[in-house]
Amino acid sequence: MSETSINHDEVDIVIGALQLDLTSFMEEWRPVFSQFHLIIVQDPDLKGKLEIPAGFNFDLYTKSDIDGVLGSSSNAISFSGYSCRYFGYLMSQKKYIIAIDDDCIPAKDSTGNFVDAVAQHMTNLSTPATPFFFNTLYDPFCEGADFVRGYPFSLRSGVDCGLSCGLWLNLADLDAPTQALKPELRNNRYVDTVLTVPARTMMPVSGINIGFNRELVGPALLPAFRLAKEGNLRWETVEDIWTGMCVKVVCDHLRLGVKSGLPYVWRKERGNAIESLKKEWEGVKLMEDVVPFFQSLRLSTSAATAEDCVSEIAAAVKVQLAPANPIFARAAENMVELVKLWKRARTQ
């Protein structure tokens, strides 16, 4: 795979609005966001009218749009809270999507320069990934680096990158127990690298700052798994962790890459970890069962697209995980419904 450059008109920036006033968020990102088409999805549980400053090219989706599309599926599938952004993924017609949480602003790198997170995601998505062998100098395609001695030549062309997972300065994406134990802990370390997460290695994909190739992996990034009392703080959700595992399995099977590292965004203080801890966080316990399942999951050779892969994963979830907990049975059903929705949206 050679490097391709991505045009701005191939990209949608999707913003899930969990707060009404997006002004300061959008103003901070204006130098970057003003160059792109935006899809803004209002959390259907958020009542009121969104405040969006002028000068942006965007489409806005609200509860009524979501209900309209879901139709009879609306009982099982929910796009509320952080899941609202997935509706934007569904509606997009573009090849690439970049999504950033609305409590994140641009970071500065270690020399004090403004980090264009969107440009970095685009670079990650347009340069090859190298999941089959670890390069000790990390990304071999970036300026000033290359494959090291001992790296097999047949693996040096790499594969397409399906997903680009960025990181966070200040408030890192830690779970509630960890942040509650270390309330002062802030991430101040700018690690100047992107790397490919090796094939068959599982990882926690955070939805806070990601980019992906919608055409290649889109159907895997849909909100199938929800806790009984999912909240609207990241400490109270695991939906992105579930979709992240699905995406990784899909990418491993389809021989696509998943990158992690740059870009950083600056995540603002919000919420209280201890308060989140007090609420039910069954998700943490459930993940313990989920991880061995995903680690051992192998898809059939006939699964040639992301849709096929997701359908097979759903079937495996139903057989292997659902007996232990009805939440998994619902997740499996949702995945099947969402693939149908995905296909329907593609034909419109």
Added chain:
Amino acid sequence: MSTPVTPVAPPLKDELDIVIPTIRNLDFLEMWRPFFQPYHLIIVQDGDPTKIIKVPEGFDYELYNRNDINRILGPKASCISFKDSACRCFGFIVSKKKYIYTIDDDCFVAKDPTGKDINALQQHIHNLLTPSTPFFFNTLYDPYREGADFVRGYPFSMREGVPTAISHGLWLNIPDYDAPTQLVKPRERNTRYVDAVMTIPKGTIFPMCGMNLGFDRELIGPAMYFGLMGDGQPIGRYDDMWAGWCAKVICDHLSLGVKTGLPYIWHSKASNPFVNLKKEYKGIYWQEEIIPFFQSVTFSKESTTVQKCYIELSKMVKEKLSPVDPYFQKLADAMLTWIEAWEELNSPAKSAPAANADTKK
């Protein structure tokens, strides 16, 4: 410096040996003096044994040349390479310490982005004394580091980690490229300081460079054989690669961790790319077969120690890689010789240091 959150034990000066292969001189040690002087050095002198290699004053060391290697190992010395830095692994056999740090004689102290000198040895010690996390990737890299932790979604059942067997450091300035890359990019220098240590996940192999490497000899020592290279061999510059591939599959089987990243050293000397190409040439083709071999290695459940794994691996090498080239038959035999030598010099009966090495206090 990547410092652990929970302070680790003191600097291990009686538990760690520094192994240095050399054919030139040891002038580089002057720059390392503030960091290395408290430690015992094992110098493995390659090439002409009649040459006198001077060790700077004030270091506590033992030095072995080829005559010593032949005397100490007898016929088993055939497994130790000549005219190749692979000979360093002789130092691993004769060491009596728990930890080894090995460094090349063209590697100097690097500076971090604040301009401070990097104590590479201390960083390796931190890496070896804190757990690894090979079963699930942490996107914030080393979770045990001050200022970091496990991210949301990381299973709690995996947060204790596993013992770290190997700490693989990196290099600023001259990067560790193969000959073709060196020929195409003669001026490229590694100037990027990536401030991270991370565990290489289970099931993933990597190119291990021996220039700046620490390991726990008790955990993985017998797997750190650097193969048959150099004089009389069809291949060179694959010694550390071979050790790394063998060690990684064994670490994966025994649930031991391998870390890579910090510390950086400053690599000053670019070797001649044409000379390198001649040495590596066969390896470039062979590695296309070797890699799939290692990626599919599985050990029997009877292989519960490093030695047993290594012996089983040598049989698999003989069976599966001999068709690639007869060299692998020799290599498989040498792997067995190495284990025999290891057992002989490291069995409980032989707790006294190897006799008559040139030692100095």
